[in-house]
Amino acid sequence: MIPAPFTYKRAGTVDEALDLAAEAGEDAKFLAGGHSLMPLMKLRLAVPETLVDIGRLSELSYVREADGHVEVGALTCHDDLARSDVLRSTVPLLAHAAGQVGDPQVRHCGTIGGSLAHADPAADLPAVVLALDATLVIRGPGGSREVAADGFFEGLFETVLAPGELLTEIRIPKPRSAGWSFQKLTKRGIDWAIVGVAVQGSNVALVNMGSTPVRAAGVEQALAAGAGASDAAAHAADGTSAPDDLNGPRAYREHLARVLVGRALEESAARA
Amino acid sequence: MKVTVTVNGGEVAAEVADRTLLVHFLRDVAGLTATNVGCDTSSCGACTVLLDGRSVKSCTVLAAQADGRDVVTAEGLSDGSGELHPVQRAFRAEHGLQCGFCTPGMVMASVSLLSENPSPTEDEVRTALEGNLCRCTGYHNIVRAVLAAASERQPQ
Numbered sequence: 001m002i003p004a005p006f007t008y009k010r011a012g013t014v015d016e017a018l019d020l021a022a023e024a025g026e027d028a029k030f031l032a033g034g035h036s037l038m039p040l041m042k043l044r045l046a047v048p049e050t051l052v053d054i055g056r057l058s059e060l061s062y063v064r065e066a067d068g069h070v071e072v073g074a075l076t077c078h079d080d081l082a083r084s085d086v087l088r089s090t091v092p093l094l095a096h097a098a099g100q101v102g103d104p105q106v107r108h109c110g111t112i113g114g115s116l117a118h119a120d121p122a123a124d125l126p127a128v129v130l131a132l133d134a135t136l137v138i139r140g141p142g143g144s145r146e147v148a149a150d151g152f153f154e155g156l157f158e159t160v161l162a163p164g165e166l167l168t169e170i171r172i173p174k175p176r177s178a179g180w181s182f183q184k185l186t187k188r189g190i191d192w193a194i195v196g197v198a199v200q201g202s203n204v205a206l207v208n209m210g211s212t213p214v215r216a217a218g219v220e221q222a223l224a225a226g227a228g229a230s231d232a233a234a235h236a237a238d239g240t241s242a243p244d245d246l247n248g249p250r251a252y253r254e255h256l257a258r259v260l261v262g263r264a265l266e267e268s269a270a271r272a
Numbered sequence: 273m274k275v276t277v278t279v280n281g282g283e284v285a286a287e288v289a290d291r292t293l294l295v296h297f298l299r300d301v302a303g304l305t306a307t308n309v310g311c312d313t314s315s316c317g318a319c320t321v322l323l324d325g326r327s328v329k330s331c332t333v334l335a336a337q338a339d340g341r342d343v344v345t346a347e348g349l350s351d352g353s354g355e356l357h358p359v360q361r362a363f364r365a366e367h368g369l370q371c372g373f374c375t376p377g378m379v380m381a382s383v384s385l386l387s388e389n390p391s392p393t394e395d396e397v398r399t400a401l402e403g404n405l406c407r408c409t410g411y412h413n414i415v416r417a418v419l420a421a422a423s424e425r426q427p428q
Contacts, residue, residue: 001312008273008290008336031337038332039314051290055337079326103403104384105317108326109333189402190315 003041010053014139014168017054021164022141024050030166031055032075032114035106036123060113060168063087072170074113078125079104081112091172093180093200097128100182103190113167116152119159119212121243122192124184126153127213131198131205134172140165153212177201179272181264185256187247194247195256197236199264201272209240209257216240219261229269233262275339279304280348288335294328295319297335298345306346306376310405317404320377320384321345327384329403346376349383359383359421368417370408378404382418391422 009024011017021028027049031037034055040046054060060075063084070090072081081087082099101107101115101124115125116136129136129149136147141164152159161167177200184196184207196207197216202223204216218235237254244250275297276285284302298304298321307330310318314332321330322344330343349357359382362368369375378401385392385400392400397418398411406414 002293002296003291005289005291008334010336010339031334034334034337035314035332038334042312042332053334053337103317104381104400105320105327105329105403106314108323108328108384189399 001042003038004044004047006041006048007050008053009050011057014054014057014059014166017052017057017166018139018141018164020050020052021166024052026163028052028163030117032111032117033077033109034114035102035110036114036118036120054166065090068174070172070174072112072172074116074167074169075111076113078102078107078110078112078115082107090174091132093132093175093182093198094125094128094172096180097124097182097198100124100184106190112170116170117159117161117167119153119155119157120192121153121156121210121212122208124182124193124196124198124207127196127205127207128182128198129170129172130213130215131200131203132172132175133200133203134170136167137169137171138165139168144168146171150215156211175200177272179268179270181267181271183260183264183267185260195242195253195260197257197260197264199261199268201268204236204261204264206236206240206257206261209237209242209253211241214240216257216261219265223265229265230262233258233265236261273336273339275335277302277335277338277340278342280344290334290336292335293331294321294323294333294335294338294343295330297338298330298343301335304345304347308373308376310373310377315403315405316374316377317381317401318374318377320380320404322380322384325384325387327381327403344380346379349379357383358424359386359418362417362421362424363414366413366417366420368409368414369406374404374406374408378406378414382421385418386422386425390425392418394419 029048087095184193218238222232236257242253308318310316
């Protein structure tokens with residue numbers, strides 16, 4: 001299988017990437033690690049006319065500590081996130097979850113920005129940045145803007161990114177609580193999660209329980225009201241609209257969410 | 273577009289279509305057919321090669337993305353003197369294969385693992401090979417081979 005024909009352009013800087021995307025118009029896509037986009041293009045589910053390769057913008061590959069938060073460049077690959085000493089000590093949830101994405105080959109290519117911009121509700125990192133209350137920094141032809149993670153995901157594979165806009169940085173407030181956990185169930189290591197859970201302190205976010213990653217509001221409210229892990233976990237599926245597909249019927253996913261949230265809250269409490 | 277890739281230490285340059293995949297560049301342009309196309313959906317790992325030293329699935333990378341970079345395939349592991357790479361030797365000694373189709377990818381993923389983690393545990397080997405499917409062996413001999421290669425490289 002090969003993708004439909006397209007024009008390949010390679011950007012050397014962020015400015016050049018924005019210019020190339022603006023020139024190419026609405027049918028352009030940014031190519032980061034390519035491990036979400038290329039499979040879709042090979043299946044002809046995505047048919048961009050122009051690919052703007054941003055994979056070599058080393059200026060967007062970094063993890064650095066700032067005052068009260070950690071800045072992660074959008075082109076940092078999963079493997080680098082998993083091995084980052086800064087992340088492991090300040091935001092271990094993200095380092096750990098990045099090490100669980102796909103398989104080593106995928107983690108060598110795939111990037112955090114690519115994963116977020118692709119917005120697959122079954123992907124791990126969208127729920128993780130939601131649990132971390134991250135802010136996403138976006139650059140476009142008109143300048144820069146910042147969007148909270150809970151306002152970034154709009155629907156299945158849809159985000160607030162307009163054509164020509166580029167996600168450049170993920171800004172993560174240093175967690176106030178040390179407790180965290182990431183749990184997911186996959187059939188094989190390389191598969192997407194049937195259901196996943198990211199917990200940071202009292203924030204709980206779910207993978208693949210709707211058309212976007214979602215906060216488990218029922219669980220968070222129960223925790224805030226003083227409920228224990230197992231009582232709070234009983235609310236894991238409240239208000240969700242989990243997919244019903246070959247990987248599992250909705251009722252199974254709802255059950256799984258309750259089980260995984262329970263485990264995640266216990267693990268998080270043990271780390272706090 | 274013109275793509276120039278350093279493959280196994282030598283430069284390979286060609287004018288190719290923008291949509292050319294790295295695995296096709298390696299097989300059809302460079303003429304190196306150890307790298308197999310298996311699932312063609314980045315699941316099976318049969319097409320695994322090293323790109324700048326790290327394992328990638330070459331069915332999901334454009335040749336253009338490898339332009340100016342360094343690729344190593346199974347053919348590039350030994351120096352041509354007839355001496356096999358320690359990982360290749362271990363796969364043979366431990367019989368880490370049956371039909372052999374997944375083997376080049378398994379070997380390249382193992383080489384990448386051992387460069388990142390020279391003395392992995394059995395669990396770490398199994399986790400590191402999650403992206404490589406073998407339909408014959410049940411993996412046991414493959415895992416033994418990787419552990420044997422690791423201990424050969426680090427004599428106690």
